[in-house]
Amino acid sequence: MTKLSVNINKIATLRNARGGDVPNVVKVALDCESFGADGITVHPRPDERHIRREDVYNLRPLLQTEFNIEGYPSPDFIDLVLKVKPHQVTLVPDDPSQITSNCGWDTKANLEFLSEVLDGFNTAGIRTSVFVAADVEMVEYAAKAGADRVELYTEPYATAYPKSPEAAIAPFVEAAKAARKLGLGLNAGHDLSLVNLNYMYKNIPWLDEVSIGHALISDALYLGLERTIQEYKNCLR
Ligand SMILES: CC(=O)[C@@H](O)[C@H](O)COP(=O)(O)O
Numbered sequence: 001m002t003k004l005s006v007n008i009n010k011i012a013t014l015r016n017a018r019g020g021d022v023p024n025v026v027k028v029a030l031d032c033e034s035f036g037a038d039g040i041t042v043h044p045r046p047d048e049r050h051i052r053r054e055d056v057y058n059l060r061p062l063l064q065t066e067f068n069i070e071g072y073p074s075p076d077f078i079d080l081v082l083k084v085k086p087h088q089v090t091l092v093p094d095d096p097s098q099i100t101s102n103c104g105w106d107t108k109a110n111l112e113f114l115s116e117v118l119d120g121f122n123t124a125g126i127r128t129s130v131f132v133a134a135d136v137e138m139v140e141y142a143a144k145a146g147a148d149r150v151e152l153y154t155e156p157y158a159t160a161y162p163k164s165p166e167a168a169i170a171p172f173v174e175a176a177k178a179a180r181k182l183g184l185g186l187n188a189g190h191d192l193s194l195v196n197l198n199y200m201y202k203n204i205p206w207l208d209e210v211s212i213g214h215a216l217i218s219d220a221l222y223l224g225l226e227r228t229i230q231e232y233k234n235c236l237r
Pocket residue numbers: 007009010043045070092099100101131189190213
């Protein structure tokens with residue numbers, strides 16, 4: 001079964017627009033779980049423009065499903081993750097000024113750094129995932145660094161999908177096969193949507209998890225959160 005982890009960054013963005021507590025991030029996360037989400041993803045950024053450190057602490061004891069924290073492994077981020085002990089940490093090579101994640105790690109060039117960081121999380125018993133492009137060599141070096149999983153950066157797939165689904169998925173199938181051969185778990189995310197998710201699932205049914213935020217929360221404006229989550233789950237069958 002491929003799990004659906006709902007990324008709730010956009011809920012925090014909406015809340016922060018007014019400075020109050022509407023919508024309440026914890027309540028939305030718990031509702032996502034009761035509507036069928038298999039996990040909750042957050043990506044706290046250094047400027048706290050959406051998810052705040054405080055949100056991460058508030059969510060941890062209340063979530064019933066898998067908690068995935070994504071981010072660049074700065075000392076602050078590492079400290080937060082080790083204190084909160086989520087089920088999974090996903091390392092993303094983001095610069096603090098980026099609008100959103102826009103690439104995977106160069107796992108070869110950063111092998112030493114990633115090995116050291118992953119070792120700390122592995123020792124703490126937190127499952128690790130490394131965000132990589134659909135590139136077999138990057139997957140291989142993520143395994144060398146000691147990752148439990150890789151998360152394939154799917155923006156290039158989502159962008160290429162409308163023109164040619166077959167061409168869009170091809171490098172992802174290769175990278176996914178490499179991950180499976182190496183015994184790595186497999187996640188995917190970024191710009192996945194109701195348009196492109198089922199095709200990815202059909203071609204890579206051994207995906208462990210997809211994390212989806214932007215499109216899912218946007219769809220919920222029209223369909224409502226409960227129906228939206230069900231529709232995304234239907235794409236994973
Ligand atoms: C790693 C990844 O692709 C997502 O976490 C994405 O970066 C969402 O972050 P934002 O919501 O800040 O765009």
